[in-house]
Amino acid sequence: MNTISSVNFSGKKVLVRVDFNVPLDESMQITDDNRIRASLPTIKKIVKDGGKVILMSHLGRPKSGPTDKYSLKHLVKHLSKVLETEVQFANDCIGEDAKRKADELKPGQILLLENLRFYKEEENGDPGFAKKLAALGDIYVNDAFGTAHRAHASTAVIAHEFPGTQKMFGLLMEAEIKNAEKVLNSSEKPFTAILGGAKVSDKILLIENLLGKANHIIIGGGMAYTFFKAQHAKVGRSLVEDERLKIAMELIEKAKQQNVKIHLPEDSVIADDFSNDASTKISDNTNISDGWMGLDIGPKAIQAFRKVIDASCTILWNGPMGVFEMPKFQEGTKAIAEAVAAATDKGAFSLVGGGDSVAAVNQFGFADKVSYVSTGGGALLEYFEGKELPGITAVKY
Numbered sequence: 001m002n003t004i005s006s007v008n009f010s011g012k013k014v015l016v017r018v019d020f021n022v023p024l025d026e027s028m029q030i031t032d033d034n035r036i037r038a039s040l041p042t043i044k045k046i047v048k049d050g051g052k053v054i055l056m057s058h059l060g061r062p063k064s065g066p067t068d069k070y071s072l073k074h075l076v077k078h079l080s081k082v083l084e085t086e087v088q089f090a091n092d093c094i095g096e097d098a099k100r101k102a103d104e105l106k107p108g109q110i111l112l113l114e115n116l117r118f119y120k121e122e123e124n125g126d127p128g129f130a131k132k133l134a135a136l137g138d139i140y141v142n143d144a145f146g147t148a149h150r151a152h153a154s155t156a157v158i159a160h161e162f163p164g165t166q167k168m169f170g171l172l173m174e175a176e177i178k179n180a181e182k183v184l185n186s187s188e189k190p191f192t193a194i195l196g197g198a199k200v201s202d203k204i205l206l207i208e209n210l211l212g213k214a215n216h217i218i219i220g221g222g223m224a225y226t227f228f229k230a231q232h233a234k235v236g237r238s239l240v241e242d243e244r245l246k247i248a249m250e251l252i253e254k255a256k257q258q259n260v261k262i263h264l265p266e267d268s269v270i271a272d273d274f275s276n277d278a279s280t281k282i283s284d285n286t287n288i289s290d291g292w293m294g295l296d297i298g299p300k301a302i303q304a305f306r307k308v309i310d311a312s313c314t315i316l317w318n319g320p321m322g323v324f325e326m327p328k329f330q331e332g333t334k335a336i337a338e339a340v341a342a343a344t345d346k347g348a349f350s351l352v353g354g355g356d357s358v359a360a361v362n363q364f365g366f367a368d369k370v371s372y373v374s375t376g377g378g379a380l381l382e383y384f385e386g387k388e389l390p391g392i393t394a395v396k397y
Contacts, residue, residue, distance in 0.1 A: 002168040009051030015137030019144040020057035042170035052105035094132040134161035143170025148391030149379040159394035187314035196221030196319030205385040220321035236288035267298030276326040296322030297332035309339040318354040341369035353380035
């Protein structure tokens with residue numbers, strides 16, 4: 001793997017693709033800077049070497065060109081603060097202003113380019129646009145794991161403009177790949193995958209790929225009720241993908257054939273409405289009352305899942321156990337976070353990935369109590385599905 005660790009960037013203009021797609025409030029203040037902080041080691045390494053850093057990123061999904069709410073200028077003040085140095089800003093990502101400011105950079109200085117997605121050519125993977133971006137730097141560094149599954153101009157196409165020795169992964173990308181590989185291909189057994197979220201359809205390929213690798217697959221969240229209905233259980237108004245009932249049964253059968261234990265939650269916290277103000281009760285998942293819906297795993301499920309997690313040596317967690325954004329339905333997800341942290345403390349290797357699971361470990365204060373928290377949602381999911389990620393392939397080969 002070609003990474004920045006063994007390279008000296010002294011005097012070089014280094015074009016770094018980062019993932020600064022951070023949430024902003026109405027006053028354009030950053031509400032979660034984890035993605036920015038994740039790229040700091042790469043930026044600081046280049047600065048320390050005396051390299052000239054040119055940062056490029058997207059922000060949000062602008063529909064028709066430049067839009068003030070999606071401008072990366074809103075990040076400059078915070079970025080300067082966390083890097084403890086002035087960050088310059090170019091009001092475009094290509095063109096004269098960007099080229100002039102990039103050329104005028106002195107060793108150790110940092111330039112942030114305007115939002116790449118102000119150009120439709122970025123998401124279209126346009127080679128001409130990639131060539132214009134590439135002209136700004138001597139070396140290309142991809143440190144944006146969160147966008148590695150997209151064949152965009154700045155994440156994949158641009159790498160072809162640089163020879164093998166002048167394109168490489170940043171420290172974040174290196175860590176993401178190494179930790180994902182450790183779970184996927186070098187896991188110490190027993191290996192437990194904890195999968196949650198709303199839809200089975202989002203996780204079919206993931207489950208199929210994990211069947212040949214994991215010993216236990218814990219299934220929670222809304223997707224569990226599709227598995228229960230597939231086995232003719234009464235699930236009330238719980239979320240179900242009726243068109244996925246057949247595939248749910250097929251996955252259960254495949255797991256049995258491959259000696260993989262699928263753990264479904266025995267009980268749920270059910271509610272008469274999708275609201276934090278709803279009436280709630282505990283129900284067995286094979287007989288949920290008409291008009292009621294499961295919104296969190298119940299106490300029996302928590303106890304059973306804890307036992308499996310506690311006995312694990314490798315843990316992958318992707319997806320919450322319930323609607324944890326509502327206080328009434330967060331106990332299951334919080335209990336899983338506690339169990340993963342406790343197993344990690346005992347020596348297990350744990351990787352948490354996927355937007356909602358990451359949000360959960362951050363919310364409950366367990367982010368520093370697991371082995372690794374991934375910055376990639378869709379990218380990590382596709383990696384564990386066994387897919388090739390364009391942003392990784394383009395740098396590797």
